[in-house]
Amino acid sequence: MGPDGGPGDDGDGPPHRLELERADGSGTTTVTARAAETVLEAAERADTHIPFGCRTGACATCTAELLSGTVEHRREPRALKPRHREAGYVLTCIAVPTADCRLRVGSDVAGELTENPWR
Amino acid sequence: MNSTGHDSGTEHAHHDHDHDHEGPGYTTPQAAIEESEPEELAYVMGLYVGTDIDAPDFLAVVDLDPDSATYAEVVDRVEMPNRGDELHHFGWNACSSSCHVGGLERRHLVIPGQRSSRIHVVDTKDRRDPELEQIIEPEEVFEEDLSAPHTVHCIPGGQIVLSMLGDPDGELPGGFLELDESDFSIDGRWDPPGEIEMNYDFWYQPRRNVMVSTEWAAPETYYPGFDLDDVEAGKYGRQLHIWNWEEKTVEQTIDLGEEGMIPLEVRFLHSPVSTHGFVGAALSSNVFNFHQVETTPGDGPGRYAAEKVIDIEAREHEDWDMPVPGLVTDLLVSMDDRYLFFSNWLHGDVRMYDVSDPMNPRFVDRIWAGGHFGPDHPIEGERKVVGGPQMLQLSLDGERLYWTTSLFSSWDEQFYPEEGELGSVMLKADVDPRRGSMTLDEEFLVDFGEMPAGPARAHEIRWPDGDCTSDVWQ
Ligand code: FES
Numbered sequence: 403m404g405p406d407g408g409p410g411d412d413g414d415g416p417p418h419r420l421e422l423e424r425a426d427g428s429g430t431t432t433v434t435a436r437a438a439e440t441v442l443e444a445a446e447r448a449d450t451h452i453p454f455g456c457r458t459g460a461c462a463t464c465t466a467e468l469l470s471g472t473v474e475h476r477r478e479p480r481a482l483k484p485r486h487r488e489a490g491y492v493l494t495c496i497a498v499p500t501a502d503c504r505l506r507v508g509s510d511v512a513g514e515l516t517e518n519p520w521r
Numbered sequence: 522m523n524s525t526g527h528d529s530g531t532e533h534a535h536h537d538h539d540h541d542h543e544g545p546g547y548t549t550p551q552a553a554i555e556e557s558e559p560e561e562l563a564y565v566m567g568l569y570v571g572t573d574i575d576a577p578d579f580l581a582v583v584d585l586d587p588d589s590a591t592y593a594e595v596v597d598r599v600e601m602p603n604r605g606d607e608l609h610h611f612g613w614n615a616c617s618s619s620c621h622v623g624g625l626e627r628r629h630l631v632i633p634g635q636r637s638s639r640i641h642v643v644d645t646k647d648r649r650d651p652e653l654e655q656i657i658e659p660e661e662v663f664e665e666d667l668s669a670p671h672t673v674h675c676i677p678g679g680q681i682v683l684s685m686l687g688d689p690d691g692e693l694p695g696g697f698l699e700l701d702e703s704d705f706s707i708d709g710r711w712d713p714p715g716e717i718e719m720n721y722d723f724w725y726q727p728r729r730n731v732m733v734s735t736e737w738a739a740p741e742t743y744y745p746g747f748d749l750d751d752v753e754a755g756k757y758g759r760q761l762h763i764w765n766w767e768e769k770t771v772e773q774t775i776d777l778g779e780e781g782m783i784p785l786e787v788r789f790l791h792s793p794v795s796t797h798g799f800v801g802a803a804l805s806s807n808v809f810n811f812h813q814v815e816t817t818p819g820d821g822p823g824r825y826a827a828e829k830v831i832d833i834e835a836r837e838h839e840d841w842d843m844p845v846p847g848l849v850t851d852l853l854v855s856m857d858d859r860y861l862f863f864s865n866w867l868h869g870d871v872r873m874y875d876v877s878d879p880m881n882p883r884f885v886d887r888i889w890a891g892g893h894f895g896p897d898h899p900i901e902g903e904r905k906v907v908g909g910p911q912m913l914q915l916s917l918d919g920e921r922l923y924w925t926t927s928l929f930s931s932w933d934e935q936f937y938p939e940e941g942e943l944g945s946v947m948l949k950a951d952v953d954p955r956r957g958s959m960t961l962d963e964e965f966l967v968d969f970g971e972m973p974a975g976p977a978r979a980h981e982i983r984w985p986d987g988d989c990t991s992d993v994w995q
Contacts, residue, residue: 426573451575454605455636455744456668457659460691462745462931463571463605463636480691480741483748509572509941513934516746520843 418499420444422452423469425508440476441466441494441505452507457495464494465512471503486515545627546617546987549994550791550856553617557917557986561586562648565947566980567598567969570607570636571930572941576974577601578608580632580643580651583947583967585923585984593965595972599643599651606634606641607930610981612673612681614642614702618727618993619677627987629654631681631700633670635929636744638662640670640683642705648985655705663689665710667698669740672722677995679703682711684720684734691740695720716771719758722786725766727995728793731822732764733811735784735800746931752804757783761800761811763825772817775827780805786851786990790858790879793994796825797879801849801863806833808849808863810879830882831874833865838893845893850928851912853989855919859954860885862913866928867936869895869909873922873952873959885957888950891926899948900963904970906946907939914982915952915989922950922959925969927978944969944976 415437422445423430435444442464445452455463462481468490476496479487491514494507547553562585568578582597601608614629615622630651632641640657662668667685675681679702686695695718697711719736726732736758737743742751751757759781763773777784782804789798796813808831815824835844847865854861854876861874861882869892874882889895892909899906908926915922926945927933933940947967950959970976983991 424573428573451573451604453571453573455570455607456638456691456740457605458668458689458691460668460687460741460744461636465745481745509934512571512745512931513938516748516931516935518935519747519749520845521841 418471419502420499421504422450422507423504425506425510435499438498441473441497441499441503445494452494453509453512454495459493459496462493462512462515465491465515466494467506467511468492469504469506471499471501473497473499473503482515491515544620544622544625545615546620546992548617548620550858553917553987553992554856554919559918560916560921560984560986562984563914563923564630564645564651564983565925566608566611566632567972567977568608568927568930568980569974569977570605571934574975575604577604578606578634579977580608580630581969581979582649582651593967595967595969597650598972599653601634601641601653602656603637603639605637606639607636608632608980609635609929610672611983612991613675613983614681615675615679616992617987618675618995619679621995622677622679625679625702627985629705630983631673631683631705633673633683635669635671638668638670645985657705657707661707662698665698665707666714667696667710669695670698671720674723674725674991674993675702676725677727680708684723686720686737687740691744693739694718712769717762719760721758721784724787724789724798725993726789726793726796727766727993729796729813729822730766730820731796731813732766733787733789733798733800734762734764735787736760737783737785743929744931746935752782757804759784759802761787761827763822765821772821773825775811775825777802777809777827780807780829781809781827784809788852788854788990790854791856791992791994792858795858796823799852799854799861799876800827801852803848803850804846806835806847806849806865807831808852808861808882812879828880830880833868836868836894853913853915855915855954856917856989857919857954860919860957862915862922864910864913864924866892866909866911868892871910871913871922871924871950873957875957886959888959888961890948890961899961900966903966904946904968905943906948907943908933908937908945910948912981914984917987917989919954920952922952923982924948925979925982927980930978933978940978942976944972945979947979947982
């Protein structure tokens, strides 16, 4: 358990390094995810803002693009369609890293899931 | 400072006129028209959800007093404690439906988060400086097997009912949640589970023992944005549900068909004896009238029929591959039941129809402002308007129509990506009910692009003394 261990840090499995690259080009932040912690939880613990809404995997507000590494969704990522998952999108509110990861984050990423269908 | 000669509003929590009723609101719609003072402030939802701005959504207090130095400005903001809510629609703890109930005050705003399922209660005792009083956390809502709160109506007897669009996973079915007005605790589900699948807006007419509810989609479907594949897969609604108000059961479901895709806001006429109402089918861009066509034995709501009465033609746009639908996203009826107003969010106009004969609405006027066909700068010299007319609110006397431009954060991003960067506006038209005309008020523009944390979206509008979309009469 690291020095910042607390409730929710159950200590099994190593922490993972998460590089959060801002989709709007404003920079990259590195945070550490404890075992069993989601990307969103790790970011919040480090006071790093990334967008979210429902926190249950239904709304896609928290969508990120997984650039490297692996995550496991805690539950069915219902807001993502198969084509989104195949394209590498993940939901940070329910995505638990299983390796060091690099993710593209920010509201622009969720905006890539849908487009104006008439245009 | 009070140059208009009436109470500037910080102290009085309800209007002070001579009536013999004890409760909140007005005894009749006509009393609301005659006894109300012009609105001096508006409460407007302001939001940051889904943007990179690190701030929670807020309730904005907008100064509507033309004699005030801060006219058309956001003079106060109540920040919610959490980010990610998507504050959307909201309502009062009590309205004219309880005007016979002594001790009740129209004082608390119930403000749900559409995405978070968190419900906030704001005390407006001091109208210009409202305070967050209480919060119902999402987990408590999920325990009732519901999520995604939408419309809030106070109902007679000190209860508050919210339409809920999904289950805790953001899937179907939705239902209704009941709160106790005395302590804003969850009372449980209002409806027996299993009556409906999809839910959205609702309006009730207690004297007719009827409620009508509409359909959007499952939260997991509409939250991420609009996808035509979901329409083709039948994931969007097109039905109206006619409820027995007392029994809380669906007596009839009306399928509006292809012409009634995504029926959103629903409004009965204000007269408590009328069975006529209107619903806007957003995607098909039509307005339907519904009304009772048959009484049935007993005291049920009877049988209703719905009929398309206004059809908005899609329009060719040089930058679009397919004709642009109007997208009727909000509508309301004036307190005297004479006029229907609605917004075409994609086209960019707000329309006014004479509905004296509710089966045969007659177009009387419209205003173009923003949207894909209206002027970018409807007021010369003022900021650019992105987004079209969306949520509407009308003064009780029917002479001032206000609107904002944001629909839903993810849908805004799709259809008006610039709105997230520039923020919404609130605009106003002066309405002449006698002539049946509207004029854009060039002196009034509230710029939600200028909020301290950054540009915000603006959504639903309410004012303290009742409005045309929250009051119901027994
Ligand atoms: S916050 Fe809604 S899907 Fe992650």
